[in-house]
Amino acid sequence: MTNITELAPPTGASPEEPGTTDGGLSTRNESKARALGLTSATGLVIGSIVGTGVFTMPAVLAGAGTMGIAVLGVIAVGAMLLAVLFGQLTRRVPNSDGGLYAYSRHEFGDFAGYLVGWCYWVQSWAGNAAIVSSWVFYVDALFGFTHPSGIENWGIAMVGLWVPAIVNLVGVRQMAWFQNITVVLKFLPLLFVGVVGWFFVDKANFGPFNASGGSLYSGIGIAAGVALFSFIGVEAAAITAKRVKNPRVNVGRASLLGTALSAVLYVLVTAAVMGLVSHHGLVNNGSPFVNAFQSIFPHSAWAGKFIAAIAVVSGIGALNGWTLIVTETSRAIAQDDMFPRPFAWQDRKGTAWFGILVGTALPSLLMLWRYTTTSGLTVFTYLVDLTVVTVAIPYFMSAIAQLTYLVSRRRKVQGWLLARDLSVAGASVLFSMWVTFASGYQVVYQALVVILAGLILYAFLNARRQRLGEAREPVDLPDDEPAAELSTST
Numbered sequence: 001m002t003n004i005t006e007l008a009p010p011t012g013a014s015p016e017e018p019g020t021t022d023g024g025l026s027t028r029n030e031s032k033a034r035a036l037g038l039t040s041a042t043g044l045v046i047g048s049i050v051g052t053g054v055f056t057m058p059a060v061l062a063g064a065g066t067m068g069i070a071v072l073g074v075i076a077v078g079a080m081l082l083a084v085l086f087g088q089l090t091r092r093v094p095n096s097d098g099g100l101y102a103y104s105r106h107e108f109g110d111f112a113g114y115l116v117g118w119c120y121w122v123q124s125w126a127g128n129a130a131i132v133s134s135w136v137f138y139v140d141a142l143f144g145f146t147h148p149s150g151i152e153n154w155g156i157a158m159v160g161l162w163v164p165a166i167v168n169l170v171g172v173r174q175m176a177w178f179q180n181i182t183v184v185l186k187f188l189p190l191l192f193v194g195v196v197g198w199f200f201v202d203k204a205n206f207g208p209f210n211a212s213g214g215s216l217y218s219g220i221g222i223a224a225g226v227a228l229f230s231f232i233g234v235e236a237a238a239i240t241a242k243r244v245k246n247p248r249v250n251v252g253r254a255s256l257l258g259t260a261l262s263a264v265l266y267v268l269v270t271a272a273v274m275g276l277v278s279h280h281g282l283v284n285n286g287s288p289f290v291n292a293f294q295s296i297f298p299h300s301a302w303a304g305k306f307i308a309a310i311a312v313v314s315g316i317g318a319l320n321g322w323t324l325i326v327t328e329t330s331r332a333i334a335q336d337d338m339f340p341r342p343f344a345w346q347d348r349k350g351t352a353w354f355g356i357l358v359g360t361a362l363p364s365l366l367m368l369w370r371y372t373t374t375s376g377l378t379v380f381t382y383l384v385d386l387t388v389v390t391v392a393i394p395y396f397m398s399a400i401a402q403l404t405y406l407v408s409r410r411r412k413v414q415g416w417l418l419a420r421d422l423s424v425a426g427a428s429v430l431f432s433m434w435v436t437f438a439s440g441y442q443v444v445y446q447a448l449v450v451i452l453a454g455l456i457l458y459a460f461l462n463a464r465r466q467r468l469g470e471a472r473e474p475v476d477l478p479d480d481e482p483a484a485e486l487s488t489s490t
Contacts, residue, residue, distance in 0.1 A: 036237075036243045036245065037244075037245050038254055041237045041240075041250050041258075043258075044236050044237060044240065044258075044321050045234065045255055045258025046183050046187065046258045047182060047320070047321040048233030048236040048318060048321040048325065049230070049233035049236075049259065050186065050190070050265065051131045051135075051233075051317070051318025051319070051322075053230040054230055054265075054270075055311040056134040056137065056226075056287075056380060057072075057226050057270060058270050058288045059286065059288045060380075060384075061226065061227070062207060063211060063212065063222050063283050064212050064219040064220070065207055066209050066211075067210055067216070068219075068227070069271050071227055072223065073267055075230075076231065076267065078427075079231040079263065080234075080256060081424055081428050082259075083234050083252075083256040083258075084252070084424050085398065085402055085424055085428045086099070086100075086234070086235050086238040086251065086252070086255050086398070087251055088424070089398060089401065089402055090238055090241055090247055090248065090251040090252060091248045099235055099239035099240070099329075100116055100239065101120060101329065101332060104116040104394075104401050105336075106401070107405065110462075111462075114338050114339075115397070115451070115454070115455075115458075116398075117330075117333040118333075118454035118458070119391070119394050119451060121326065121329045122454070123232070123386075123390035123391040124322060124326040124329055124359070125360075126386050126387050127229070127383075127387040128326065128363045129366045130229065131160075132161055132363065132367065133367065133370070133379045133380045133383055134380050135160045135315030135316075136156050136157050137286035138287050138290075138308045138312050139156050139308075140287075141304065141308040150372050154367055154371045154372075158367075160315060161360050161363055161364055162360060164319040165323055165357070165359075168320065168327065168356050169353055181317075182313055185314075185317075186311075186313055186314035189306075189307065190310075193272055193296075194265055195268065197269075197272035197292065198272055200295055200296050201275030202276070203275065204278075205278045206275055207279030207283075211279065221438050221439070225443075229387055229388050230266060231262070231263075231266075232391055233318075233325075234258075235394075235395075236258075236325055237250070239329060240324060242328070243328070272292070276291070276292040277292055287308065287311070289311060290304040290307055290308055292307070293306065323356060327356050328352070330352070330355040330359065331352040331355050334355075337465055337470055338458075340461075370383070385440070389436060389439050389446075390447050390450060392432050392439075393447075393451070395431075396429065396433065399425050399428035399432060403429060
């Protein structure tokens with residue numbers, strides 16, 4: 001079957017004539033583009049998953065109660081299933097550009113590909129807004145800003161959004177180096193809390209199993225949203241497969257390894273923080289790790305500042321990786337002429353600079369709106385809910401794309417391997433549906449409005465592709481045919 005990347009070469013590229021040579025230039029460019037090895041790809045996954053969400057997650061989960069830890073564990077298993085799924089899809093379509101978008105387009109056609117690409121692009125830059133809203137809490141804690149205004153916090157958020165944008169504009173190799181450094185800087189202190197912190201845990205700090213004040217279902221809904229948001233990024237290596245060396249092997253390995261390490265860290269750290277800080281002091285606390293470190297080092301003035309600095313570094317690292325993902329998503333769709341063409345513009349280093357600028361400007365405007373209408377943890381939870389639903393749709397479409405292949409005559413797996421792959425795909429389908437259901441009616445409604453707005457854009461883009469002969473034009477009924485049929489029937 002024709003690979004989707006063969007349908008539309010990158011903007012400005014043309015297929016080479018047989019027998020021609022460029023002196024190895026294309027090979028060198030390909031090697032330069034694939035700058036992410038297994039270590040860097042795994043670092044990208046960890047850096048995209050472990051952002052500032054983990055530093056705010058215990059406060060949100062505390063609102064649900066200790067059941068939040070169990071929900072986090074279930075979400076972790078679901079995320080690892082998705083990691084396996086994306087590895088399988090990349091092995092089958094290794095040169096697919098854009099990951100989740102490419103899988104759906106490969107299996108279901110242009111419309112499905114666009115729908116997934118639009119949803120994923122929206123959740124990517126909206127997710128950056130959510131990350132930076134959590135990041136701002138720790139900047140405030142680091143510099144001792146006690147009652148900053150909404151505009152002041154928006155100014156801080158601009159730094160968090162545009163510094164990673166500048167790093168990505170410099171080039172992918174520099175981005176990978178920066179990503180690996182920030183992963184190490186944030187992973188080790190978090191691991192310290194998740195291991196050493198347990199020696200200082202007080203059982204009395206753990207709140208009730210269900211602290212939501214409502215049903216068990218409502219408590220699960222509170223915990224599920226932020227838990228899934230904290231695992232978004234499992235697909236980072238798949239989205240950037242064009243930048244990964246040997247993607248058939250390394251995408252799957254990086255996805256699973258990065259997700260598994262992040263899952264262990266999440267559960268250990270979140271449970272430890274819940275035991276280090278009283279339940280009352282944890283709920284609605286924008287920077288719970290500051291309190292947790294002060295519980296471990298009660299007589300050290302530097303403890304709170306230290307973990308706040310780590311959270312700031314962590315957020316910059318996550319935003320650095322997600323800026324690349326936002327850009328790669330829009331670039332891949334634009335190169336297939338299914339998104340505005342400027343998103344495919346690249347500089348001499350292969351950086352889609354227009355996508356970086358737009359993908360950073362949009363969350364900047366979103367943050368301006370949120371900071372001038374609400375404040376505190378409400379900003380974070382709203383953006384989390386919007387991001388979770390819009391990403392659940394691409395996850396669902398990727399799962400049914402694999403499921404379609406497995407039940408078709410094209411499949412090459414048999415026996416227990418088929419049963420294994422069907423189990424992974426089926427569980428991923430159910431997991432994506434459950435996450436959408438657990439998010440609640442209001443956020444699903446808001447996400448639907450965003451999706452419908454994207455379909456308006458698709459109408460114009462598809463009409464352009466039809467005019468250019470890039471998409472099949474439907475055959476309409478001639479104007480005089482209804483009248484002819486009417487006269488014949490009478």
